[in-house]
Structures are given as C-alpha cells and as structure tokens.
Amino acid sequence: MTVGVLLLAAGESRRFGSDKRRARLPHGPRLLTVVVDTVRRTGLPLRVCLRPGEASLAEESGLESGEVLVCTQAAGGMGHTLAEGVAQLPSWAGVLVALADMPGIRVDTFCQAAAALTPERIVVPEFRGRPGHPVGFGRDWFPRLRQSTGDAGARALVQEAGGLCDRLAVTDAGILRDIDYPDDLGGWSTGPA
Numbered sequence: 001m002t003v004g005v006l007l008l009a010a011g012e013s014r015r016f017g018s019d020k021r022r023a024r025l026p027h028g029p030r031l032l033t034v035v036v037d038t039v040r041r042t043g044l045p046l047r048v049c050l051r052p053g054e055a056s057l058a059e060e061s062g063l064e065s066g067e068v069l070v071c072t073q074a075a076g077g078m079g080h081t082l083a084e085g086v087a088q089l090p091s092w093a094g095v096l097v098a099l100a101d102m103p104g105i106r107v108d109t110f111c112q113a114a115a116a117l118t119p120e121r122i123v124v125p126e127f128r129g130r131p132g133h134p135v136g137f138g139r140d141w142f143p144r145l146r147q148s149t150g151d152a153g154a155r156a157l158v159q160e161a162g163g164l165c166d167r168l169a170v171t172d173a174g175i176l177r178d179i180d181y182p183d184d185l186g187g188w189s190t191g192p193a
Contacts, residue, residue: 001093003114004045005134007035008153009100010074010081015180021057021100025185032061034103042110045092048100049074049085079148086145093119095142096134097154104174110134113168122158122165125175131158131167132175 009032013020021032029037039046048063049071058068069088073080082097089095094117096110109125113136116123123136135158137145144157158165179185 001117001119002045002091003094003096003117003136004047004089004092005039005042005096005098005110006069006082006085006089007039007046007048007098007100008078008081008085009035010049010051010071011078011100012075016182019057020179022060023179023182023185025103030060031103031179031185032057032100035098035100035105036061036063038103038105038107039098039110041107042114044096044110044114045090047085047089049081051075076149077151078153079150082153083146083148086142086148089142092139093117094136094138095145096136098134099178101179102133102174102177103179104172104177105133106172106174109170109172109175112170116166116168120164122161123168124158124165125168125170125172127170127173127175130176134175 023031046067047069048067049069051074052070069085071081071084073084096113113123113125117136119138120140121138124131
C-alpha cells in the first residue's frame with residue numbers, strides 16, 4: 001500500500017513575524033529544509049504544498065518539481081491548503097499530513113504511522129496521551145479532506161471518526177513541538193532528533 005507524506009508549507013507565518021520556513025535552526029539549516037530532509041529519509045513519497053510564486057523557496061529547500069503542489073487558496077487557511085493538496089495527490093492509498101514547522105518529528109515516527117494506516121482508517125500519533133502529527137488518513141477519507149476549509153485543518157474530521165480513528169503510541173516528543181515564534185528556534189540547539 002503506497003502511503004505518502006503531504007507537507008503543509010503554505011502558511012504565512014503571521015505569529016513568527018517573517019517567513020519561518022526560511023528561518024535557520026541553531027545547527028544551521030533552514031526549517032523547511034530540515035523537515036523535507038527528514039521526510040526523504042523515510043523513503044515515503046513526498047508532496048509539499050506551497051503558495052503560488054514560491055519557486056525560489058522550493059529550490060532552496062531542495063524540492064523537485066514533481067514534489068511541489070501549488071495551492072492558490074492557501075490564504076484561506078490550513079484547511080484550504082489541505083483540500084487543494086489532497087486534490088492534487090497521486091493515487092496513494094493513504095497520506096500522512098505533516099506540518100512544515102515541526103522539525104523534531106523522527107523518521108521512525110513517520111514510518112510507524114505509515115505502517116499502521118489502512119484505506120479506511122485515520123491514525124493519530126500520541127506522545128504520553130497527547131495527540132500530534134503527522135496524522136494519517138486512508139484513501140477513503142480523501143473526499144472529506146478535499147472539503148476542508150478555514151484554519152482548523154482536519155481536526156473536526158478526526159473527532160468525528162470515532163472508532164475509525166486509531167491512536168498510535170510513540171516515544172517521540174517531536175510530534176508535539178512546532179515553531180510558532182522566533183524564540184522557539186532556540187530549543188533546537190542540538191538539532192532535530
């Protein structure tokens with residue numbers, strides 16, 4: 001079963017104050033580059049949602065043209081980006097939805113979530129009972145994902161899934177940590193796990 005990663009990277013970084021995707025972590029590389037490199041190490045196919053006109057960002061991040069999905073409605077919020085991104089996916093049996101501002105998620109966490117996913121299920125990783133990312137959606141959920149709007153992404157869909165949503169216990173605190181403000185960069189002085 002082919003499961004790929006859809007990386008949502010089309011946000012405007014309002015809280016950060018500048019384009020956080022280009023912000024450098026203390027150990028050197030740019031935020032988006034670190035996340036892309038982590039996903040590449042999983043061996044899973046990758047697609048990255050960007051706003052129109054961001055070819056230079058894609059190039060800086062080492063993305064290949066076939067990995068970039070241009071999301072023209074991204075200004076409407078994460079849900080719009082998710083809907084557009086899922087609508088452009090190849091015929092994957094499932095997708096792991098990941099966020100570009102979470103550089104600490106480990107390779108094995110992506111792989112565990114992908115292995116746990118089936119076409120009819122949703123998989124949510126949890127660290128010490130707290131849900132995080134990447135969230136996996138089997139292909140049966142794609143039509144609903146394509147209807148996402150606003151800033152909440154697929155949160156309501158996960159809540160509605162009930163018994164079709166599996167919790168996956170992981171030992172990776174990185175599933176909970178994102179970069180919202182410049183001060184958050186300081187926590188990465190030893191690099192991502």
